Amino acid sequence: MLGTPDVNQSEEKLRLVGYEVNGIRYWVATNRYDLSAEQIALIYKLRWEIEKFFAWWKRHLKVYHLIARSEYGLMVQILSGLITYLLLAIYCYEQHNEKVSIQRVRQLRIQIQNELRMYNNRSESFKDFKEHTAWYSHAKT
Numbered sequence: 001m002l003g004t005p006d007v008n009q010s011e012e013k014l015r016l017v018g019y020e021v022n023g024i025r026y027w028v029a030t031n032r033y034d035l036s037a038e039q040i041a042l043i044y045k046l047r048w049e050i051e052k053f054f055a056w057w058k059r060h061l062k063v064y065h066l067i068a069r070s071e072y073g074l075m076v077q078i079l080s081g082l083i084t085y086l087l088l089a090i091y092c093y094e095q096h097n098e099k100v101s102i103q104r105v106r107q108l109r110i111q112i113q114n115e116l117r118m119y120n121n122r123s124e125s126f127k128d129f130k131e132h133t134a135w136y137s138h139a140k141t
Contacts, residue, residue, distance in 0.1 A: 061085055
């Protein structure tokens with residue numbers, strides 16, 4: 001039983017599973033009696049990999065919460081974030097020969113905002129705007 005008796009103790013008995021990774025001993029309390037200790041350890045290992053992915057996601061993509069609530073929406077948000085990061089990585093490497101940094105992301109965002117302001121303040125046609133931005137609107141394969 002977990003918790004303090006008569007205060008916040010769990011209502012059902014739990015199973016304590018121990019396992020060791022790289023000389024470090026871990027203990028997991030679970031109510032899954034249908035799984036072996038090895039399966040429980042694997043589940044927690046996979047869970048930790050997911051936690052590490054979301055830590056990377058937050059650190060590199062500056063995404064602190066998920067918008068989507070469905071499996072499909074979650075995949076769309078993750079894939080769009082990864083695509084954005086890869087495009088930023090390509091831009092930073094080709095234009096500045098460096099890794100993605102928050103400074104470069106801010107610089108690019110300000111550059112895009114300034115160009116949009118310039119466009120909105122001028123009475124150019126779409127054709128003129130297209131010619132103005134043609135120097136960076138190509139794609140390399």
